Amino acid sequence: xxxxxxxxxxxxxxxxxxxxxxxxxxxxxxxxxxxxxxxxxxxxxxxxxxxxxxxxxxxxxxxxxxxxxxxxxxxxxxxxxxxxxxxxxxxxxxxxxxxxxxxxxxxxxxxxxxxxxxxxxxxxxxxxxxxxxxxxxxxxxxxxxxxxxxxxxxxxxxxxxxxxxxxxxxxxxxxxxxxxxxxxxxxxxxxxxxxxxxxxxxxxxxxxxxxxxxxxxxxxxxxxxxxxxxxxxxxxxxxxxxxxxxxxxxxxxxxxxxxxxxxxxxxxxxxxxxxxxxxxxxxxxxxxxxxxxxxxxxxxxxxxxxxxxxxxxxxxxxxxxxxxxxxxxxxxxxxxxxxxxxxxxxxxxxxxxxxxxxxxxxxxxxxxxxxxxxxxxxxxxxxxxxxxxxxxxxxxxxxxxxxxxxxxxxxxxxxxxxxxxxxxxxxxxxxxxxxxxxxxxxxxxxxxxxxxxxxxxxxxxxxxxxxxxxxxxxxxxxxxxxxxxxxxxxxxxxxxxxxxxx
Amino acid sequence: xxxxxxxxxxxxxxxxxxxxxxxxxxxxxxxxxxxxxxxxxxxxxxxxxxxxxxxxxxxxxxxxxxxxxxxxxxxxxxxxxxxxxxxxxxxxxxxxxxxxxxxxxxxxxxxxxxxxxxxxxxxxxxxxxxxxxxxxxxxxxxxxxxxxxxxxxxxxxxxxxxxxxxxxxxxxxxxxxxxxxxxxxxxxxxxxxxxxxxxxxxxxxxxxxxxxxxxxxxxxxxxxxxxxxxxxxxxxxxxxxxxxxxxxxxxxxxxxxxxxxxxxxxxxxxxxxxxxxxxxxxxxxxxxxxxxxxxxxxxxxxxxxxxxxx
Numbered sequence: 001x002x003x004x005x006x007x008x009x010x011x012x013x014x015x016x017x018x019x020x021x022x023x024x025x026x027x028x029x030x031x032x033x034x035x036x037x038x039x040x041x042x043x044x045x046x047x048x049x050x051x052x053x054x055x056x057x058x059x060x061x062x063x064x065x066x067x068x069x070x071x072x073x074x075x076x077x078x079x080x081x082x083x084x085x086x087x088x089x090x091x092x093x094x095x096x097x098x099x100x101x102x103x104x105x106x107x108x109x110x111x112x113x114x115x116x117x118x119x120x121x122x123x124x125x126x127x128x129x130x131x132x133x134x135x136x137x138x139x140x141x142x143x144x145x146x147x148x149x150x151x152x153x154x155x156x157x158x159x160x161x162x163x164x165x166x167x168x169x170x171x172x173x174x175x176x177x178x179x180x181x182x183x184x185x186x187x188x189x190x191x192x193x194x195x196x197x198x199x200x201x202x203x204x205x206x207x208x209x210x211x212x213x214x215x216x217x218x219x220x221x222x223x224x225x226x227x228x229x230x231x232x233x234x235x236x237x238x239x240x241x242x243x244x245x246x247x248x249x250x251x252x253x254x255x256x257x258x259x260x261x262x263x264x265x266x267x268x269x270x271x272x273x274x275x276x277x278x279x280x281x282x283x284x285x286x287x288x289x290x291x292x293x294x295x296x297x298x299x300x301x302x303x304x305x306x307x308x309x310x311x312x313x314x315x316x317x318x319x320x321x322x323x324x325x326x327x328x329x330x331x332x333x334x335x336x337x338x339x340x341x342x343x344x345x346x347x348x349x350x351x352x353x354x355x356x357x358x359x360x361x362x363x364x365x366x367x368x369x370x371x372x373x374x375x376x377x378x379x380x381x382x383x384x385x386x387x388x389x390x391x392x393x394x395x396x397x398x399x400x401x402x403x404x405x406x407x408x409x410x411x412x413x414x415x416x417x418x419x420x421x422x423x424x425x426x427x428x429x430x431x432x433x434x435x436x437x438x439x440x441x442x443x444x445x446x447x448x449x450x451x452x453x454x455x456x457x458x459x460x461x462x463x464x465x466x467x468x469x470x471x472x473x474x475x476x477x478x479x480x481x482x483x484x485x486x487x488x489x490x491x492x493x494x495x496x497x498x499x500x501x502x
Numbered sequence: 503x504x505x506x507x508x509x510x511x512x513x514x515x516x517x518x519x520x521x522x523x524x525x526x527x528x529x530x531x532x533x534x535x536x537x538x539x540x541x542x543x544x545x546x547x548x549x550x551x552x553x554x555x556x557x558x559x560x561x562x563x564x565x566x567x568x569x570x571x572x573x574x575x576x577x578x579x580x581x582x583x584x585x586x587x588x589x590x591x592x593x594x595x596x597x598x599x600x601x602x603x604x605x606x607x608x609x610x611x612x613x614x615x616x617x618x619x620x621x622x623x624x625x626x627x628x629x630x631x632x633x634x635x636x637x638x639x640x641x642x643x644x645x646x647x648x649x650x651x652x653x654x655x656x657x658x659x660x661x662x663x664x665x666x667x668x669x670x671x672x673x674x675x676x677x678x679x680x681x682x683x684x685x686x687x688x689x690x691x692x693x694x695x696x697x698x699x700x701x702x703x704x705x706x707x708x709x710x711x712x713x714x715x716x717x718x719x720x721x722x723x724x725x726x727x728x729x730x731x732x733x734x735x736x737x738x739x740x741x742x743x744x745x746x747x748x749x750x751x752x753x754x755x756x757x758x759x760x761x762x763x764x765x766x767x768x769x770x771x772x773x774x775x776x777x778x779x780x781x782x783x784x785x786x787x788x789x790x791x792x793x794x795x796x797x798x799x800x801x802x803x804x805x806x807x808x809x810x811x812x
Contacts, residue, residue, distance in 0.1 A: 055538025
């Protein structure tokens, strides 16, 4: 009897102790200094912090523009802007870039940033022995050298329109030679924030770089908290454990936040093109009429409304509004199931067609897939849905072993892939290949854009893929957070301009 | 004893070999996942060679097993961090969570089961059976979300998730309490039924009637004589439920975004970080096998008659 009572008393006492331990929330209470800590919720934790060793987008998400910087950066409108290079000159034949570097930048360990750092990083990235995941972006580079301590010369094999743009993305970051062995766990950069510590499975903390060479941030600390479950993420924001949800996984979750004055919903765009790729050499799909029929059978508006709760801009070809050569081709294949059936009949496949639709895990793919399968069934094409994990998608569909698949192309300006005959959709058009080669080597912007536009129109009329929509950028912040980026044209959560109002 | 230990070791070996084969058969290549969509076939082949993935399967297994017996589970392909170290760090969250879940489930099941048994076919029994039905049907993650919505979001008594550090033990316990309760509600409901039926069985035994004839109250008779007999089937069930608890913990860790073994397992699987998955599954298998081993041994301590028989 006594033992039971004692047990009950202890239990109640310990529960009370724990509950009253420290009231309220953790992570967002202001520090003693005037500058607060901001917590950002993100779904994908980086597997490592070394961008030369892994292609994971979660790495530039936390490091790019915060800790590690490049010669150039991408602004919120998608334009290349100076970063560690204040200005650059291009030779008249378009092969030599001369970058004039910032003179007062220092690494987080105090060493001054110089041209030799750029030379080391670029040489290391381009070296085949490094197996850099984005080595292809350094392929146009013939050589890199330091002209003096703050001037770097990069010589390209021939003019490349894409090269400078690629250097504004995640792979263009500069790192220190002596930091390379510990880059994976302790990155040292030149950016407005220093890497502080990483609690694996939980969070990464960055602290303000008080010796930053540019405009110093208005917050003392940024904590990236990793939460995979969307409901748990919402709970964390509502309970005050985080201040920002950087990417909302299910747009239907936004309705409760939109009507709540304590939160702001920030809606912008990304460079991600969600498409249904078609295997252009696979049986009936090799016939352009079948691919066109499939394009006519898809109601993009229904897909966006059903899969994305209406958030998303319809796409007609492989570029997004904001690309300099973008032209709206959604009118080439409007929703027309009658026309679809006519084309199928003309190609001798009025009935009996059956394809497997391979779907990777992201919800935009899973949901769009269900809707499109129904739309295709309505015109007489039987669809079998096969859901696969992402690694299986990489070694299966991405190797060309598929009929139809839905995927988001995250890489900006990847229209050049239509000149790659080995690419997973197996498209082989010599005229398109020629145009793409000419475009990349064309220094004059308007002529270049005209060539890319020709490519767009051709791939659309060939119905290489069925383009669906541009993935929107959807974030939620507490209403007192100011300066959070509207768009996400590359995976970078730039916290240098974010602050807490009042 | 040595025979049992031998079986334990052999089971561990077979389990790890099976997991090894299954992981390698899974579609998807770790090198491809690491290098991503811009990778060239040459770079992928080179990385596979660096990681030792192009060696024959039996050789890869032997290399791993050779390290594992010394506690070296290898180095992760993806993060270059020691697998053993990562597992040890995550165990700081998962082990206390599992134990807390087990203890809390017993704290729920024992009083409820005994009450139901002693009030057999009366109101209390019916109520407990109803609670038990609901508890079995409710998934642990749903219970978790309910608790978060009520106690964390609305009342703010607990954090909605996350885990700090054991250097702040009160905060750490606060972070683990709701997850442990989510697990315990389900396990407790299941165990309550077993407790009830075990106690009912025992109450019908002759020695209970003798004890009461000697002048003990029903409660005293149960406590002094009944519970040890009821303990044997209960311990068996506890041992079996332990593995379900571990699985439940993986789901609950996701709901409360705890940096535990379960989350690491899911992440590593998605990244095809095969050595990490191998290490975790081996540790979990060892945990289950060890608990089974412990329950086997405990029978003799609980019931001396079994000792005499064997």
